[in-house]
Every structure is written in C-alpha cells, then in structure tokens.
Amino acid sequence: xxxxxxxxxxxxxxxxxxxxxxxxxxxxxxxxxxxxxxxxxxxxxxxxxxxxxxxxxxxxxxxxxxxxxxxxxxxxxxxxxxxxxxxxxxxxxxxxxxxxxxxxxxxxxxxxx
Amino acid sequence: xxxxxxxxxxxxxxxxxxxxxxxxxxxxxxxxxxxxxxxxxxxxxxxxxxxxxxxxxxxxxxxxxxxxxxxxxxxxxxxxxxxxxxxxxxxxxxxxxxxxxxxxxxxxxxxxx
Numbered sequence: 001x002x003x004x005x006x007x008x009x010x011x012x013x014x015x016x017x018x019x020x021x022x023x024x025x026x027x028x029x030x031x032x033x034x035x036x037x038x039x040x041x042x043x044x045x046x047x048x049x050x051x052x053x054x055x056x057x058x059x060x061x062x063x064x065x066x067x068x069x070x071x072x073x074x075x076x077x078x079x080x081x082x083x084x085x086x087x088x089x090x091x092x093x094x095x096x097x098x099x100x101x102x103x104x105x106x107x108x109x110x111x112x113x
Numbered sequence: 114x115x116x117x118x119x120x121x122x123x124x125x126x127x128x129x130x131x132x133x134x135x136x137x138x139x140x141x142x143x144x145x146x147x148x149x150x151x152x153x154x155x156x157x158x159x160x161x162x163x164x165x166x167x168x169x170x171x172x173x174x175x176x177x178x179x180x181x182x183x184x185x186x187x188x189x190x191x192x193x194x195x196x197x198x199x200x201x202x203x204x205x206x207x208x209x210x211x212x213x214x215x216x217x218x219x220x221x222x223x224x225x226x
Contacts, residue, residue: 101159
C-alpha cells in the first residue's frame with residue numbers, strides 16, 4: 001500500500017507565478033489535509049478536504065490560496081501570484097476519516113525567487 | 114484557542130539513555146494526540162496515536178502517555194540509539210474541529226554514540 005504521494009518534491013517559482021502542488025492520498029483514504037511549515041516555524045494547518053468538499057479552510061490565507069479535492073484525481077493546492085513569503089514546505093496528510101490517524105506525505109518544498 | 118507546547122526545544126543524550134519528551138496543551142477537549150518524528154528535510158512519520166479515551170500507547174521502545182486533566186502527554190523512548198536523532202512533534206486534535214491538528218514546535222533530539 002503506497003503512502004501519501006506528493007509532487008513535485010521541489011518547486012521553484014518566480015514572484016508572480018502560480019504554484020500547483022499535488023497530493024495523492026493513501027488508498028482507501030478520502031480525507032486530505034494540507035499543512036505549511038515556514039522556515040524556523042512549526043507546522044500550521046491550512047485546509048481539510050473530503051472528495052469534492054472543503055470541510056475546514058480556517059488556516060488558509062484569505063487571498064491567492066485555494067485547494068480542491070475532485071472526485072477523480074489528486075488534491076491540488078494552488079497558490080496564485082506567489083511571493084517570497086510563500087517559500088515553505090507544504091505537507092499533505094490523509095486519513096480514512098476526520099478522527100483517525102493522519103499519514104503524511106514527504107512534502108513539497110516551494111522556493112520563490 | 115488550542116496551544117501546544119513542547120519542552121525542551123532541544124535535547125542531547127548519550128546512546129543508551131532513556132528519552133523523555135514533554136507535550137502540553139491548553140484545551141483538554143481533544144479527541145486524540147499524535148506523536149510524529151521528522152528527519153531533516155523529510156516528511157513526518159507517525160509514531161503513536163492516543164485516543165482521548167486512552168491513557169497510553171506503546172510500540173516497541175516507544176511509550177506515550179496522555180493525561181487530559183492536566184493537559185499533558187509524554188513520549189518515552191527507551192534505550193536511545195543514534196538512529197533516534199530527529200525532531201519529535203506532538204499534535205493535538207481538537208474535539209470541535211475534526212481533522213485539524215495543532216502542532217507543537219518540536220523537540221530536536223541528538224543521541225551521541
């Protein structure tokens with residue numbers, strides 16, 4: 001059973017470009033979570049999704065950030081018009097439901113130049 | 114608002130000593146507490162999950178306890194090895210916001226041969 005997969009593992013974007021981060025949950029998991037780890041800071045919750053639904057987006061910045069988890073395919077975290085402050089490691093996790101153990105992917109390290 | 118604190122921030126022990134890592138949380142209304150390990154530049158590996166109805170969980174050399182009334186969890190690692198060197202994170206899942214884990218800043222552990 002493959003673990004949570006994230007791609008790309010490393011992403012470099014210039015200021016103003018768009019970044020798309022992908023997450024494929026573990027087989028049988030329909031709940032996906034995104035977290036961000038800024039340099040020298042702890043992990044912060046961003047958004048919790050089920051298939052085609054956003055359950056909790058209380059940690060998402062109000063502008064430029066969006067997330068989706070379509071019926072088919074991976075979950076996507078999209079950052080429009082990236083700025084240097086978006087440089088961070090973005091982790092995706094999945095679970096069978098919202099109260100179970102979360103399993104994390106290897107992360108996508110975004111660098112904005 | 115749930116706050117999770119880990120003390121100490123860093124810990125260095127000689128090989129063979131037992132490790133004791135502390136995690137405290139301000140809101141006792143949690144549904145579970147999860148301990149993770151993070152190696153530099155890598156993702157998170159889930160170590161132990163304690164449901165709110167449990168007092169402790171054990172896996173091999175690892176034992177985690179949970180005391181909701183005092184807002185504390187402790188991770189014990191017996192007979193430490195150099196391979197245990199990593200950052201250890203605890204995360205609390207709040208009862209009224211399923212799926213949203215609140216992370217501590219972590220304890221960086223170095224086990225010297």
